[in-house]
Amino acid sequence: MFKGFPLFPESASTVAAGVDSLYFYLVAVAVFFSVLIFSLIFYFAVKYRRRREGEIPPLVHGNVRLEILWSVVPFALSMIMFGWGAKLYFDVSTPPPDPLAISVVAKQWMWKIQHPGGQREINELHVPVGQPVELTMVSEDVIHSFYVPAFRVKKDVLPGRFSRLWFEATKVGTYHLFCAEYCGTKHSAMIGSVVVLEPKDYQDWLAGGPPAESPVAAGARHFEELGCKTCHLSGAAQRGPSLEGIYGKTVVLEGGAVMTVDDDYVRESILTPAAKIVASYRPLMPTFKGQVSEERLLELLAYVKSLTPVAPRAGGRR
Numbered sequence: 168m169f170k171g172f173p174l175f176p177e178s179a180s181t182v183a184a185g186v187d188s189l190y191f192y193l194v195a196v197a198v199f200f201s202v203l204i205f206s207l208i209f210y211f212a213v214k215y216r217r218r219r220e221g222e223i224p225p226l227v228h229g230n231v232r233l234e235i236l237w238s239v240v241p242f243a244l245s246m247i248m249f250g251w252g253a254k255l256y257f258d259v260s261t262p263p264p265d266p267l268a269i270s271v272v273a274k275q276w277m278w279k280i281q282h283p284g285g286q287r288e289i290n291e292l293h294v295p296v297g298q299p300v301e302l303t304m305v306s307e308d309v310i311h312s313f314y315v316p317a318f319r320v321k322k323d324v325l326p327g328r329f330s331r332l333w334f335e336a337t338k339v340g341t342y343h344l345f346c347a348e349y350c351g352t353k354h355s356a357m358i359g360s361v362v363v364l365e366p367k368d369y370q371d372w373l374a375g376g377p378p379a380e381s382p383v384a385a386g387a388r389h390f391e392e393l394g395c396k397t398c399h400l401s402g403a404a405q406r407g408p409s410l411e412g413i414y415g416k417t418v419v420l421e422g423g424a425v426m427t428v429d430d431d432y433v434r435e436s437i438l439t440p441a442a443k444i445v446a447s448y449r450p451l452m453p454t455f456k457g458q459v460s461e462e463r464l465l466e467l468l469a470y471v472k473s474l475t476p477v478a479p480r481a482g483g484r485r
């Protein structure tokens with residue numbers, strides 16, 4: 168629908184048609200009632216105009232049927248908006264199983280993207296067509312918002328917390344990527360493109376760049392360099408919890424609270440170690456706040472995840 172219409176974005180993802188249908192329903196309801204109300208204003212103004220000096224119209228005492236009608240109809244129409252909108256919201260926010268995981272770090276004023284194999288790009292995102300892609304996004308500074316109109320997806324990218332967004336492109340092509348949250352002087356220049364390729368071309372594109380270090384390998388390197396392994400590897404010197412096999416599992420904290428080890432938990436444990444101490448351990452770990460960039464954090468996270476053989480999809484991530 169509206170193909171080639173200049174003011175309407177292209178429709179290039181699995182959720183686009185659903186988002187458009189709801190949008191058109193909202194527009195249709197608004198247009199119908201605007202036209203109805205304005206027509207009635209004119210009609211009544213003419214019909215009930217004062218015909219002679221001193222005319223007193225008959226008193227109206229209400230009409231129960233009419234009142235029920237104008238209560239029930241708007242109620243039904245707004246409940247359709249609510250039900251339909253909620254269903255669509257859950258569809259759009261629940262990724263299908265096993266999406267292609269790509270990480271995005273936003274900063275004033277660019278998008279830094281890393282593919283699972285370690286390939287990096289800036290202000291461009293290459294993805295294969297017909298495959299669900301999930302972005303794990305975080306900001307280095309202020310709030311940004313990742314917006315691809317052709318996919319009908321938009322999500323804020325926050326400092327200090329991961330946010331996630333998924334889509335499945337349905338059409339090969341190049342689409343606009345915008346920052347949709349005012350983030351400073353060059354907010355309007357924080358734009359880029361999403362290039363949707365045939366799966367084979369995507370593989371060629373991945374292989375075409377300079378050799379890349381995988382996030383897991385880079386994470387292992389940081390783990391070594393930052394000295395994490397002195398306390399966190401099992402052995403005689405172990406002073407912190409061993410990280411092997413913990414991703415997706417639950418841990419019991421000091422005080423009895425139970426936490427699932429997920430991305431946010433690992434991130435917090437690196438930056439603010441004292442926030443949640445696993446029971447029977449002491450708060451010895453220094454903070455790494457200011458020492459690790461968001462990109463290195465994502466790599467450390469990839470490494471910690473890799474220590475758990477088959478990373479289960481942790482609950483409560485969103």
Ligand code: CUA
Nearest residue numbers: 311346348350
């Ligand atoms: Cu980033 Cu606006």
